[in-house]
Amino acid sequence: MKSLEKYIRAHALKNAIEFNKTDAGRILPKLFQHGLEKSKIKEIMPELQKIIKEINSLSQSEKQAEFKKFAELVPEHEEKPHELAELKNTKKVIMRFEPSPSGPLHVGHAYVLGLNSEYVKKYNGKLILRIGDTNPENIYPQAYNLIQENAEWLTNNVSEVIIQSDRLPIYYKYFEKLIDLEKAYVCVCDTEEYKNLLSKSEACPCRSLSVKEQKERWKLMFTKYAPGEAVARIKTNLKDKNPAMRDFPVFRINETKHARQGKKYRVWPLMNMSVLVDDIESNVTHIIRAKDHADNAKRQEIIYKYLNKQPPQNLFVGRINFLGMPLSTTETRKLIESKKYSGWDDIRLPFLPALKKRGFLPESLIKYALDIGVTLTDKTVSKEEFFKTIESHNRKLLDPTANRYSFVKNPVEIKVKNPPKISEVKVPIHPDKNLTRAVQVSNNLFISSDDFAKFAGKEIRLLHLYNIQLKKDKTAEFTSLENKDIPKINWVSSQNIKCKILLPDGNYDNGIAEQSIKTLKKDEVLQFERYAFVKLDKRGEVYEFWYTHK
Incomplete structure (x- = not known):
């Protein structure tokens, strides 16, 4: 047992410093490399538990001071950082992150934004923050500033901010070019009738109209057609096995007042148009996408081909399902308005303003993103698991500096x-x-009160001061100045x-x-x-x- 005691103390101190406390289950497996035999486990348990109890009673500073005596027994191997997968075509790397302005960024956004940021740092590239506000019906005005503040706090690496609703004339020009190429049209068919034709891989009458007639209809979308009467579409293979690929829409009419543009526009691009145009205009080279956007990537590749442009390289990632963490900005907004939450920085929320206010450093979230990396595997992560991981990262960041x-x-x-x-x-x-x-x-x-209940009737040491015999009548007798091996x-x-x-x-x-x-x-x-x-x-x-x- 004596030969193992120093290793028990070394591993227990190291583990307790990292996780604030330790237990036998964490230390026992580490002792086999130092000669512990399975037949001796029962024999060493009392002493193991005694040492663990003693170490758990120490302050972090005392643990660190004590660990210096045993550090050479468990060398602090430099933690190997998680490496990002190599990208192709990295001569000039430009990436973008595109949230919608429905609220501030949350922990799910932090994963994707963190990966984008680390890639552009790795290749000395450029990170674009693009706010996708082309749906007038789902905009929270304060989100424009919140998103920019959150992204800058997390990455300190945003090179450019683009707001899509400021760029509608650019999207219009691209669609007009597609009409000229006879790759796009304006459809005024009844919705149900159109769906029926599409399901049979048949073209609607609008599809075969001349370029001149398409341009006239396009103009009428800005002046005459009512919402729902006309939609702009891209011509694709009507016999595609995936119906979602057949003549998908790229513009619609929406007269809802826009939070930023007011009533200036009524023809709004859908995501596959605005995203593609901005990626072309910004020379985006690599995109991190959720794998459930694979069909959208294919739709955009069709348009890239029509425009004779090279699409960016896609890196698809699986979905992370955060259990017990409300990420819906719409629902959270309602709860803030009803005063259930004090604001986006309410300590109970998984949004970046709350984590920042609690004292989490952005690097802890970046490290979490790197832990997961670029993977197609879907993950389900409980609130407890998530916080255990980022707290571990944050503890290592805070410990060297926090007084x-x-x-x-x-x-x-x-x-x-x-x-x-x-x-x-x-x-x-x-x-x-x-x-x-x-x-x-x-x-x-x-x-x-916890320490009084636990130690009344025992001798204890007041940290950095002296030893006392604590009594149940809330008095204590001074015993000595000696730094004894007592709680x-x-x-x-x-x-x-x-x-x-x-x-x-x-x-x-x-x-x-x-x-x-x-x-x-x-x-x-x-x-x-x-x-x-x-x-x-x-x-x-x-x-x-x-x-x-x-």
Whole structure:
């Protein structure tokens, strides 16, 4: 057992630093490489559990300091980053990300946008943010700014912003060219009658009209035809085995007032037209598409061929189904309007404004996108799985920089008898920074109600201070200054600041923190030792924080 003890401590400390705590199930499998025999598992379990309990009681800074003694036993291999699949034709890489302005970006958008951003960084290319607002019926006006803010925060890599409703005359010119090429027409057939003809692979009467007649009809779409009376179509193979490929529509009439253009336009392009034209005009070389857009890619390839243009390279990805995470902007908007949510940055929502406000760094979402990569495989991801992954990434990003402070949840006042005369202690502000913070000491101090319930009647160490024998009558006897191998807990003196911490479920934790948090800046992310990473939201009589994660 003695020969394994150092390896147990090494692996347990490493695991607890990464995941905030550890357990036997994570450590046991690692011991076989150090000589543990299956027949000896039962024998070592008591000592294993004892060591794990001891390590879990340490603060993150104490774990890190202790781990330095054992680091050579479990070398910190440099984490190999996930590599993006190589692209073809990479002399000049231009990619685009095109959300609709129905709300801000959410975690699903972050996956695709993250991949786009990393590819253009890899090839020193260009990333275009294109807002697809050609459906006047589904626009949330604030989304124009929200999307741009979210995309810039996530990538810091947007080269150009294009708003499609500003470009309608360009789409019109392309369609007129297709009419001249006799590859497009304006159809005024009854919808049901047209569907019946199409199902039999038969052409409607509109299809064979002359170029001159098609142009006249095209003009009438802007002046005379009512919504639903005429639609502009692309000529394709009417005998295509896939009915969706047969003479698909590319323009329709819609007189709904547009959030950005008002009543300026009534003829609006459908996605297969606007997307294709913008890809051509912007010289887009590579596109990341959801695989359920494979038919749209084929439709667009037909038009590319008619225009004698080379289509971009497609990279298809599977769908990620995020369980327990409401991604519908329409439904979320209704809930915001009904005051169920406070806004798009409500802590309970999976939208980027909320994750940013909680203290997640954009790199954590980028790393999540790289973890998945470009794959056709559909995934179902629970809320718990998703947050476990991005919290792990975010923890590694925050840990080297977030300063440490003491916070006590649901405080219980303790009177310490016969303490040494100490009015102030200097405490490291971070394990790896050569800086300290001054923490006031008083005979009456506060510990959390959880720690009081757990350790009453036992000897414990007040972190960075001294040891006490905690009694059930809310008093304590000073025992020694020696840093003993006993449980260590946080404490706050009688000079403190009230705090409330907004939790991911919308509830609050209440408590007090040391006075040195007065030096914090708004939106600063810090670590309350043995509690969690948090982000300062508001100062006042009560300091308000947002819970980030453990």
